[in-house]
Amino acid sequence: MRTVDLIHKKRNGGELSNEEIGWLIEGYVQGTIPDYQISAWAMAIYFQGMSARETADLTLAMAASGDQVDLSPIPGIKVDKHSTGGVGDTTTLIVAPLVAAAGVPVAKMSGRGLGHTGGTVDKLEAIPGFQVERSTDQFLQQVRDIGIAVVGQSGNLTPADKKLYGLRDVTATVDSIPLIASSIMSKKIASGADRIVLDVKTGKGAFMKTLEDSVALAQAMVAIGTEVGRETVAVITNMDEPLGPSIGNALEVQEALDTLRGEGPAELTQLCLELAAHMVLLGGLAATYERALQQVTELLHSGAALAKFKQFIVAQEGDGAVADEPGRLPQAAYRVAVPAPQDGYIAAIDAESLGVTAMMLGAGRATKEDQIDLAVGLKLTKRVGDRVRAGEPLAELYTNRIDAEETDRIKERTVSAFGFSEQFVEPLKLMYAVVTKDGVQYL
Known part of the structure; x- marks a missing residue:
């Protein structure tokens, strides 16, 4: 194979085979294909797009370019949640213990933030003593023992994505839906999830500014999940204003604790219950979405989710008293x-x-x-x-x-x-649509 021939093929609207995509990604990671050729290939994708099959093949090639987490030692269906990024978005700190309390194992790797506030790992480190670094054995054992672990990303996950993203950033090819979708989904697949729930933000504070683009991205990611056997559901949510009122690390942990006590902001609570219900449904622990929603709502108000969060903090060497005394943050x-x-x-x-x-x-x-x-x-x-x-x-x-x-x-x-x-203004809509393999349901 020659790289120039594959660039030419994609530039003219052709479909690359699984072997051709795998060859390109392997060569790029190993350094035998230079940046300038991959830049040309990315620009061809920007203008010509990719089929669902091509996008899935690219996703798997990037996932296979480095380490992959094997979650098979953990019993049950492992369901991961990913947000495309927002402001005042504390959902992981609430949804993870809520879903774990329902019996769905949560084995999550999260990153640090760059820009705006910190990432999930930074927020967890606001809890005194909390340790985000765990060996693979410790990580897996903790999920087996208590149903939940959230750790910092480690090892060499998706090096192809890291290289390609850096290149896209300086070649005006970031906002290509196949490239965005494969970037997000490659990390989720390499992290070992069986099924995936996506919170796709739309609006001024989101990467995707319009509902049309957000739905298109969600459809691309759901199609990837379907193609590679990882059932995926996406919820399109509003980021024209911050999700919760708190913006900052310890402030967002306190807001998460308030929510787990049933005293959190209405919009944040509603979205967390929605995401948790989809995770419980995908995890096979409820027959219908309505039953899953009822189940997680009961767990929130009974205190079971807060108790699970406290157990999770202690397991990772944090100060469990924070759950009852947020002033210790x-x-x-x-x-x-x-x-x-x-x-x-x-x-x-x-x-x-x-x-x-x-x-x-x-x-x-x-x-x-x-x-x-x-x-x-x-x-x-x-x-x-x-x-x-x-x-x-x-x-x-x-x-x-x-x-x-x-x-x-x-x-x-x-x-x-x-x-x-000066005139009355209607509150903003919180959720716009749910995207599954069966189509788009507008809310």
């Missing part, structure tokens, strides 16, 4: 109210802008080397559709440094993320 030294500049209704909240504001406070990383301040962030007091009066708080900043000039700048930036209207 890292606390910011200062709180600064951000007042509304006018009367009216909240017409819009720029989730992405507020995520960057949290990063400026120290809650996220601008570069991989940056250190996160786990205590800082911000907490919103208003959502789209809420009535507000001038001077009433829109949000509260949590910070460990007080510099009057910098604080004023961050307050101004926070206010600028809000849009106001």
Whole structure:
């Protein structure tokens, strides 16, 4: 085979075979195919697309390019959950113990955040003593013992995806649905999940800004899952405003604990129950979605999910008392109210802008080397559709440094993320659609 022939074939709209795709990925990882040729191939995909079969073959080739986690020693159907990224998105910390309490084993590898707030691993490290590093044997044994483990990504998972993503980032080929879908799904498949639930965000604070593009991405990922025998369900959810009011690591852990006590924000609670119900259904522990939803709702309100979270914290050497005393989490030294500049209704909240504001406070990383301040962030007091009066708080900043000039700048930036209207504004829709192998169901 010659790389130039495969670039030419894809450029002209042809379909590459499984062998051709595997040969390209193997050569790229081994360094026998140069960046400039893979760049040309990625641009050909950007314009010509890929069939469902090609996309599945690319996904499996990338998954096979490095280590693959074998979860077969864990009894039962292992169901993983992945979010395409959002602001104030604390769902994993709630959904994982909730699903584990229902009897579905949760063996999850999560990453750190880059930009906005931290990732799931960073949030867990806000719990004093919590250890995210575990050997494979410890990881598997913990899931067998208590039904849940969440650890940092380790080893050499999907090196082809890491190389290809870095190349796409500098060649204007990031926003190609086959390449996005195969990137996400290759990591899930390499992580060993039997079945997968996806939370695909849409809106200003999401990677996919339109519902049409979000549905197309969800369909591509569900098709990959179907093609490779990993049943996949995707829920399309709103990211035109932050999911929960808290943006920051310890703040989001506290919000997760509130939710596990049945006292969390309504939207966050509703979405977590939805995702958990799909996971329980895919895990074979409920006959219908309605029964799965009833089951996880009962587990949330009975305290069983909170008890599972506490058990999970202790198993990974964290301070289990945090479950009952959230004040043991890292606390910011200062709180600064951000007042509304006018009367009216909240017409819009720029989730992405507020995520960057949290990063400026120290809650996220601008570069991989940056250190996160786990205590800082911000907490919103208003959502789209809420009535507000001038001077009433829109949000509260949590910070460990007080510099009057910098604080004023961050307050101004926070206010600028809000849009106001004199007329009544309807609250935003939380969920738009559920995508399965049988099609799209709009909600």
